[in-house]
Amino acid sequence: MLSLLVSEQIRQADAFTIANEPVSSVDLMERASKAFVGWFINHFPDKQTAISFYCGTGNNGGDGLAIARLLKEHHYKNINIKIARFSDKASADFNINLSRLKQTEIALSEIQKNDELPEENATIIIDALLGSGLNKPLTGDYERLVNHINSLNKTIVAVDVPTGFFSEGEVQADAVAIKADLVITFQQPKINFLLPESGPYIRCWEAVNIGINEQFIQSLNSPYQFIGEKDIRGILKPRHHFSNKGTYGHALIIAGQAQTMGAALLSAAAAAHAGAGLTTACVPESGLTALNSYLPEIMAIVRSENKIPDIEWDKFSAIAVGPGLGKSKDAAILLLTLVKRHKNPLVIDADALNLLAADKILLQKLPAGSILTPHMKEFDRLFGAHKNWWTRLQTGMQRAREYNIYIVLKNDYTITISPEGKCYFNSTSNPAMASGGMGDVLTGVIAALLAQKYSPLDACLAGVYIHGKAGDELALPNRLNVVLPGKLTSQLPVTMAKLMA
Structure with a gap:
């Protein structure tokens, strides 16, 4: 580094x-x-x-x-x-x-x-x-x-x-x-x-x-570090003979509602393409057909309105929550239940971040090593308004240490802030990736790496780098002005294979 x-x-x-x-x-x-x-x-x-x-x-x-x-x-x-x-x-x-x-x-x-x-x-x-x-x-x-x-x-x-x-x-x-x-x-x-x-x-x-x-x-x-390709090559673990789907973990993505199933589909697809051995999406009943049509490899847990599904939380190697989830009372109860019953690190994004911002006590109860992936506005909702990015870095280091969490602050040079008070700047990504749904893909990638037993820090660093690198490989050689998140998910295993070669 x-x-x-x-x-x-x-x-x-x-x-x-x-x-x-x-x-x-x-x-x-x-x-x-x-x-x-x-x-x-x-x-x-x-x-x-x-x-x-x-x-x-x-x-x-x-x-x-x-x-x-x-x-x-x-x-x-x-x-x-x-x-x-x-x-x-x-x-x-x-x-x-x-x-x-x-x-x-x-x-x-x-x-x-x-x-x-x-x-x-x-x-x-x-x-x-x-x-x-x-x-x-x-x-x-x-x-x-x-x-x-x-x-x-x-x-x-x-x-x-x-x-x-x-x-x-x-x-x-x-x-x-x-x-x-x-x-x-x-x-x-x-x-x-x-x-x-x-x-x-x-x-x-x-x-x-x-x-x-x-x-x-x-x-x-x-405390400030810049991450390059050599660092990520040192983190990634190639697949070996005689491994199986169980070797690479089971990721659960809790996401989506009737109007925002796209976020759930992108996040779950990213988890599958980034190498989780099994991927399950917890989605509303109205989204089941869309899920099966989009990627049949993804299993489903169906959520009914006004009813929290009975989930065996401990059977999942990694859980991500938030993309398109909404901020309803049901969503808040589901997040509360998850935090109470699952003791391993969580990946928390989008609407789940906004629910945390409304319940600071719940924020303090997150499992150690959990990963929050806010953009600037979500960060400020969680930790207070800031006039500039330098003060966000200082607040991020303080809060990561205080809550024993990782904060992935999304930006051109996305910053992973660790509980040890380090800020790791990512060196990949490009403006063509400024498209709705990219954050949902990143959540899925990080969850997949956690499921594969990467440490929370390595999952953040490698996830952010791979996500940006896949976008670079699509946009830069082809001079694309826009890279859509769905295309990027398909590029993930190609990018990872190159880095592991």
Whole structure:
């Protein structure tokens, strides 16, 4: 897993690398700039393109100066640099790179405080004004310059972090920051890149390795982790000869009502396709024909109105509840009965989350290790209103620890929050998956993995990754704008087989 660091930890990791590699700070800056340039020239190969650098006088500006010099060495013809001299301070590495730059023929100018801002004819703007570590909103000349750059309608590439955007912490809705088409960031994504507040400021990002000491990074024990394919390959368990349906568990999906049987069908189908040896759906009597027609492999327990079915709870390896269940009195009694009688971890989604939000005492009685899968609004109903995603993370860590549960907070980079206070960001999925029913499929996948005796944490991490990866395999090669949940369920075993190969 890739540990994601806050700004202070990044500085510690840089300092450790400098001291123990050993390497000078300006040489580490050169290495970072070369990594940036290596990615840049492969994606912007036209060496006649006019490129304008806006550099501050700190280390981010020093990166910008080094990148400009290196691009010149790669025969980019039309480069100019504008240095924002808004104070008398400059870092030592900035000054070294400025001295090196002056040995080239790159055009260089300065913007002083209160200067009229220059016209801009370049096609690409490189933002190297301010890097990570910013902890207060932009004001004065920086605010004015950033607003000016955003107004130019140019392709903007930011070095490490867009100027004005916080690497971590609360991002205000009206924050003044560079709106970058691309961020080429060093070593790892910054935590706020993975939260929705980054949307207006970062169209896409790419992390380039600059050789920071990985052992030291891991020793910092960051609560924030980024999950990749290698991690999931290490979790998944291939099927073996002489196994049978009993080997892979029995999943029960309690879901659906007359008007929302689709949610039950998708969730149960996902459980079957994700490998549960047996899948049973507890559905209303009116949905039985639909269930049998949709996937005859799924067994049924029929719910009658005003009557809780007699269920042998202990015969199921995993139970998921909520998709399309409704919020009726009967649904509430069914959920209460389940929580009282089943002592193994539950997967709780959709309407069952809203029932929990209305009964906080029941929330406190969930079996240890249960998995809640809310989207943003469901999370806020459960745990209170939040103004931003950073505070949701902090609340999620607190509540997961308090209730001994896992919270799968759905998002572009869906976040699994563990009782140990860790936040695991998923690296798969795409906008084509923004379609009703996708959450129901995810619930079924996680339930199937629980049924197969994966730990709750592994079921969350692998379930979320596989779900997103299946969507990627459908959408990206085929350039699909929309992936429907029903199609994704059929892709699940294909995706899992590839990961287990």
